[in-house]
Amino acid sequence: MNMKLLTVVCSILYLAGAHTNGLAQCKEGWPAENKPKAEESVAIYGDAMRQGNYRGATPGLQWMLANAPKWNTKLYIDGADIYDKLAEKESDPAKKKVIVDSLLLIYDLRIKNCGDETNVLSRKVYACYKYFKTKEKVVELLSMYDKIYETSGNNVTDANLVAYMTTVKNYQTLHKNLTDEQILQRYDRIMSVIDAKMKIAMTQSKQSDIDKLKSYKDAVESILIGLVKVDCEFVKKNLAPKFRQNPTDLALAKKIYNFMLAGKCTEDPLFLEALEAIDKHNPEKDFGLKKTLAVRYMTNGNYEKAEAFLKEAFPLAVTPQDKSDGNLLMGSIEAKKGNYAGARDFFQKAAVADPTNKNAWEKMGDLYYNSFDNCAKKQNLAEDRLVYIAAYEMYQKAGNAQLMARAKAQFPSKEEIFLLNWQTGSNQQVKCWINEAVVLKTRD
Numbered sequence: 001m002n003m004k005l006l007t008v009v010c011s012i013l014y015l016a017g018a019h020t021n022g023l024a025q026c027k028e029g030w031p032a033e034n035k036p037k038a039e040e041s042v043a044i045y046g047d048a049m050r051q052g053n054y055r056g057a058t059p060g061l062q063w064m065l066a067n068a069p070k071w072n073t074k075l076y077i078d079g080a081d082i083y084d085k086l087a088e089k090e091s092d093p094a095k096k097k098v099i100v101d102s103l104l105l106i107y108d109l110r111i112k113n114c115g116d117e118t119n120v121l122s123r124k125v126y127a128c129y130k131y132f133k134t135k136e137k138v139v140e141l142l143s144m145y146d147k148i149y150e151t152s153g154n155n156v157t158d159a160n161l162v163a164y165m166t167t168v169k170n171y172q173t174l175h176k177n178l179t180d181e182q183i184l185q186r187y188d189r190i191m192s193v194i195d196a197k198m199k200i201a202m203t204q205s206k207q208s209d210i211d212k213l214k215s216y217k218d219a220v221e222s223i224l225i226g227l228v229k230v231d232c233e234f235v236k237k238n239l240a241p242k243f244r245q246n247p248t249d250l251a252l253a254k255k256i257y258n259f260m261l262a263g264k265c266t267e268d269p270l271f272l273e274a275l276e277a278i279d280k281h282n283p284e285k286d287f288g289l290k291k292t293l294a295v296r297y298m299t300n301g302n303y304e305k306a307e308a309f310l311k312e313a314f315p316l317a318v319t320p321q322d323k324s325d326g327n328l329l330m331g332s333i334e335a336k337k338g339n340y341a342g343a344r345d346f347f348q349k350a351a352v353a354d355p356t357n358k359n360a361w362e363k364m365g366d367l368y369y370n371s372f373d374n375c376a377k378k379q380n381l382a383e384d385r386l387v388y389i390a391a392y393e394m395y396q397k398a399g400n401a402q403l404m405a406r407a408k409a410q411f412p413s414k415e416e417i418f419l420l421n422w423q424t425g426s427n428q429q430v431k432c433w434i435n436e437a438v439v440l441k442t443r444d
Contacts, residue, residue, distance in 0.1 A: 026114040028070040038068050049078065054085040069113045076110035080123070087131060100131045122148055122157045129163045135174045142171045149189045154196040158216070165190055165220045172227055180228045187224050188251055191217065191258065199284065205319050221262055232265035240270055243277075253277035272296055279309075287316035287326075294329055303333050324354035331363060340367055341433045358398040365394030368434060369407060375432030382416035386430045389438040411443035 030038050045060030061079050064071060083103035090096040107124035111117050125144045132141040145164045149156060156164075168186050172178050194217050201209035224230060239256050243249065256274040260266055275296065279289050290313035297306035310330055317323040331346030344364055351360035369391035376384040392407035414424075417440065422428065427437045 026070045026073040026075065026110075028068075030071065031068045034067060038064065038071065042071075045078065045082070049082065052085075054082045054089075057082050058086075065109065069109065073110070073114050073116075076106055076114065079106040080110075080127070084127065084130075096131070100127075103127055103131075118152050118155065119157075122152060122155075122160055126157070126159050126163060129160075129167060133170075138167065138171050138174055142167050146186075149186075149193070154193050156193050158197075158212070161190055161194060161216045162219045162223075165223045169223050169227060183224070183227050184255065187220065188255060190220050191254070192251075194220070195254075199286070202288075203318055221258070225262065230259045230262070232260060232263040232268065235259045235263065235265075236268075236270065243270075243274070247273075247277055248281050250278065250281045253281070285312075285316055287313050287318070287322050290316065291322075291325060291329065298329070298333060298336070303336060307333055320354040321357065324350040324357040324360065326350075327353060328357070328359060328363060335363075335367060340371065343367060358400070361394045361398035362400055362403065365391045365398060365400075365403060365407070368394060368430075369403075369410075371432065371434065372410075375430075375434065377431075380416070380420060382412035382420050382422060383428075383431075385410060385412040385416070386428055386438055386440075387432075387434065389441055390430050390434055390436055392441075393438065408441075408443055411441055413444050414442050417442060 041060035041063040043060075045057040045064075048054070048057035048060070057078075061075075061082060064075050065079070068075075080103060083099055083106060087096055087099045087103060090099055104124060104127060107120050107127070111120050114120075125141070125148050128137075128141050128144060132138060145160070145167055148160065149164065165187065168178070168183060172183065194213055198210060198213045198217075201213060228234075235256055239252060239259070243252050243256060246252070253274045256270065257278060260268065260271045260274070265271065272293075275289065275293055279285070279293060282289075290309045294306045294309040294313065297303070297309065307330070310326055310333070314323075314326050317326050327346045327350035331343040331350065334340075334343035334346060344367055347360045347363045347367070350357060350363075354360075368387050371387050372384065375387055378384065388407045388410035392404055392411070395403040395407055417424070422440055424440050424442055426440050428440050430436050430438055
């Protein structure tokens with residue numbers, strides 16, 4: 001096949017179709033004339049593709065491009081696949097260039113004949129990412145990515161997330177003329193899209209998508225760290241002064257949050273300030289962010305603010321895990337305040353919200369285990385030690401053998417229950433705030 005001839009033919013088709021409505025759809029079906037030839041051409045190139053004979057698929061494809069350009073969007077999807085496979089296998093640089101030019105022209109023809117420009121350009125730029133490796137081509141590629149991100153909003157395809165940041169890296173390696181600010185601007189664009197996609201995935205409880213997007217975020221951050229030194233000193237020196245001047249700058253607050261998290265300096269007060277700014281000024285409220293703020297304030301001993309953020313978080317909890325985590329934190333706050341019965345209520349709600357969350361049972365076990373000093377009447381050890389049996393039962397539900405063993409070591413002894421005329425296996429009531437019955441066991 002003469003690749004240069006194909007390029008010329010496609011170029012003529014491209015110019016001839018320039019007047020075509022950009023929103024046209026490829027739904028015309030088989031051409032009225034030459035329908036048998038069209039069916040034959042599609043069958044021939046389809047069979048060749050299935051056999052991995054991509055070069056043999058091009059004659060049928062060419063005929064369809066020339067004679068039935070609006071047959072179906074499948075024509076351009078198959079065409080891109082054919083030329084992509086040919087380009088991957090071609091080792092001669094000159095021949096590869098001709099094939100890649102044809103591949104890119106397929107995308108242009110698809111836009112002219114089928115519309116869907118934003119989606120198709122996103123696919124085209126990824127094809128360019130695969131094959132634009134020279135110093136000159138990387139300049140063109142970066143410009144294309146800048147445009148795609150400006151026009152596509154949050155609808156950038158997943159394939160172009162890490163690819164965009166990799167292109168920034170490749171450009172900087174070859175040209176070395178991007179400022180830190182220019183690199184960070186592009187980083188912000190990518191992270192904004194990832195955050196938007198992750199929010200949708202969380203709303204739909206698609207854990208596999210969430211995990212995949214997290215891996216993209218890690219990859220983008222890793223590339224950035226190799227380009228710009230964004231440690232905590234960088235944040236405090238370069239970003240903190242700007243944040244003090246404009247604490248409503250949401251993008252800047254997110255940047256500070258991400259960099260300080262990566263730099264492991266989350267104990268710095270600036271990190272908490274950035275978190276609060278994000279929560280306050282982001283129009284789309286987020287459960288995870290409010291939960292993080294609650295944990296921060298709980299760690300600092302400010303239970304009032306921690307509880308306030310958790311109450312705001314509850315209506316935003318979508319997944320069973322979120323609902324369970326929210327109740328666990330509320331229970332922890334009540335426990336810190338000395339309201340053990342209230343803490344247990346929240347832990348029980350956590351267990352109901354997500355039965356797979358074993359922490360709820362473990363937390364209840366800890367409540368019971370640590371209640372010995374508060375509940376002991378110090379009249380009979382057997383009665384006082386019933387709290388440990390109650391704790392053991394919770395640890396058993398949590399599946400924590402180590403904590404079960406620790407609790408069992410504190411069970412009443414046979415001698416201690418003998419003094420009360422109790423029998424092992426009998427039901428005994430745990431008094432105090434616990435007020436539950438347990439099956440009597442001994443440690444020996």
